[in-house]
Amino acid sequence: MPKTAPPQTYRVKSFGCQMNVYDGERMGELLAEQGIAPALEGDEADLVVLNTCHIREKAAEKVYSDIGRLKRKDGSAPLIAVAGCVAQAEGDEIMARAPSVRMVVGPQAYHRLPDMLAEAVEGKRVTDTDMPAETKFDALPARRKSGPTAFLTVQEGCDKFCTYCVVPYTRGAEVSRGFNDLLNEANRLIEAGAKEITLLGQNVNAWAGEDAKGRVIGLDGLIAQLAKLPDLKRIRYTTSHPNDMSDALIAAHGAVDKLMPFLHLPVQAGSDRVLKAMNRSHTVDSYLAILERVRAARPDIALSGDFIVGFPGETDEDFEETLKLIDAVGYAQAFSFKFSARPGTPAASMNGQLPVEVMDERLQRLQAALNRDQIAFNESSLGKDCNVLIERKGRHPGQWLGKSPWLQSVHFESDAQIGDIVPVTLTEAGPNSLHAVPHMTQA
Ligand code: SAH
Ligand code: SF4
Ligand code: F3S
Numbered sequence: 001m002p003k004t005a006p007p008q009t010y011r012v013k014s015f016g017c018q019m020n021v022y023d024g025e026r027m028g029e030l031l032a033e034q035g036i037a038p039a040l041e042g043d044e045a046d047l048v049v050l051n052t053c054h055i056r057e058k059a060a061e062k063v064y065s066d067i068g069r070l071k072r073k074d075g076s077a078p079l080i081a082v083a084g085c086v087a088q089a090e091g092d093e094i095m096a097r098a099p100s101v102r103m104v105v106g107p108q109a110y111h112r113l114p115d116m117l118a119e120a121v122e123g124k125r126v127t128d129t130d131m132p133a134e135t136k137f138d139a140l141p142a143r144r145k146s147g148p149t150a151f152l153t154v155q156e157g158c159d160k161f162c163t164y165c166v167v168p169y170t171r172g173a174e175v176s177r178g179f180n181d182l183l184n185e186a187n188r189l190i191e192a193g194a195k196e197i198t199l200l201g202q203n204v205n206a207w208a209g210e211d212a213k214g215r216v217i218g219l220d221g222l223i224a225q226l227a228k229l230p231d232l233k234r235i236r237y238t239t240s241h242p243n244d245m246s247d248a249l250i251a252a253h254g255a256v257d258k259l260m261p262f263l264h265l266p267v268q269a270g271s272d273r274v275l276k277a278m279n280r281s282h283t284v285d286s287y288l289a290i291l292e293r294v295r296a297a298r299p300d301i302a303l304s305g306d307f308i309v310g311f312p313g314e315t316d317e318d319f320e321e322t323l324k325l326i327d328a329v330g331y332a333q334a335f336s337f338k339f340s341a342r343p344g345t346p347a348a349s350m351n352g353q354l355p356v357e358v359m360d361e362r363l364q365r366l367q368a369a370l371n372r373d374q375i376a377f378n379e380s381s382l383g384k385d386c387n388v389l390i391e392r393k394g395r396h397p398g399q400w401l402g403k404s405p406w407l408q409s410v411h412f413e414s415d416a417q418i419g420d421i422v423p424v425t426l427t428e429a430g431p432n433s434l435h436a437v438p439h440m441t442q443a
Helices: 018-033 058-070 083-098 111-121 179-191 219-227 247-255 272-277 284-297 314-328 356-380
Strands: 009-014 047-052 080-085 100-103 125-128 150-153 196-200 208-210 216-218 234-238 262-264 302-309 333-338 385-393 399-403 409-412 421-429 433-438
Touching: 009 018, 018 047, 018 111, 018 150, 018 196, 047 058, 047 083, 047 284, 058 083, 080 083, 080 111, 083 100, 083 125, 083 262, 100 111, 111 125, 125 385, 150 179, 179 208, 179 219, 196 219, 219 247, 247 262, 247 284, 247 356, 284 314, 284 399, 302 314, 302 356, 302 399, 314 356, 356 421, 409 421
Parallel strands: 009 047, 047 080, 080 100, 100 125, 150 196, 196 234, 262 302, 302 333, 409 433
Antiparallel strands: 208 216, 385 399, 385 421, 399 409, 421 433
């Protein structure tokens, strides 16, 4: 490849989960530290980082079509880096199939982006999908920017090996970041304006570490310590695995005011037979028992989950059981997906792969049930007083958009500003958001 001028501007496009978004922010900070500026909205960037997701088919296909569409008005191509989980899983394939890609970098190697860029500018094509033992976090610049809400990766990787899932392969084994490192990053984010921090991990509730006094603590301990930071007002965490919902973490939902009343606890299916084939290592009953205890600790908790329909061998009866589970829980919100056979995962070669029409029909019924419950949850919030953290401007002048403690989008008119926490009464409920009226005095 020919040499290129060093890039002056960059754009990072993130396509995946919240951790993928977090990684995208950190790659941006790393590039900014090299003197490369973020491209302005609508401008063409000299360097484009496609931060990919491998969780379902469409995600990977999108990468290739995006690469094709990155041509600039003058016909030239920007420097292209493919990062994220597709890079990890299919780095060599991408290099072979997409000659305009200069860099392929995995989720555990992106701290090396500046070195890779130096080589790419010289005309080389570089791949780094190592999972180095030393953590990338030590090599990343300190956080300097934050909105009112921030993500903080505390745990990465997964040892659970659900039979449908690529994450254990793309992210590697479970690793917890050290307590001091996390406290440091949290403090930086708060100084930069974060009022709410969402602790992230593929299995965030598997986080373990030692506090400043050398005591072994779990996620509940980390949450309790973060809650002591006066300028941090709200704490959330995601995503959790049912098997790592410790008694102490459940108790924290009742004991720590700053821990918001929301729990995303994926179950995937409502049939024990399917759960077993998924290698979920929990049953419907054990899952429901956890939710019951969480509700006892925090009666107003809003529950969320993930569902997969059409897992190989899923019968109509199995699917009916999933609908029954949904009826029993009453989720405030949830995500649902058609099973996608991922290369290299055990489920991809299981007997009983289902036709897409069956999956479509089941997904529609599942989503109808979930929507019904989401609307019911929002309507049950009417008349409640709560605080809303303003995240951004709303669609109309003078209108603000923020989140309720239960993670609902709430809009209202007020002379407050972004980052304010405003006490309101919830007055109108739609399927995806609520309207509110602020109280006279501010918190
Ligand atoms: N670690 C988290 C999230 C993993 S990915 C957890 O265990 O919950 C997010 C969601 O994507 C999963 O919960 C699952 O519902 C869905 N998912 C993962 N692999 C999938 C696949 N092969 N097909 C369809 N959905 C999948
Ligand atoms: Fe994937 Fe299961 Fe791990 Fe979640 S727990 S990341 S679904 S393997
Ligand atoms: Fe996607 Fe990787 Fe997240 S596969 S869901 S970006 S961990």
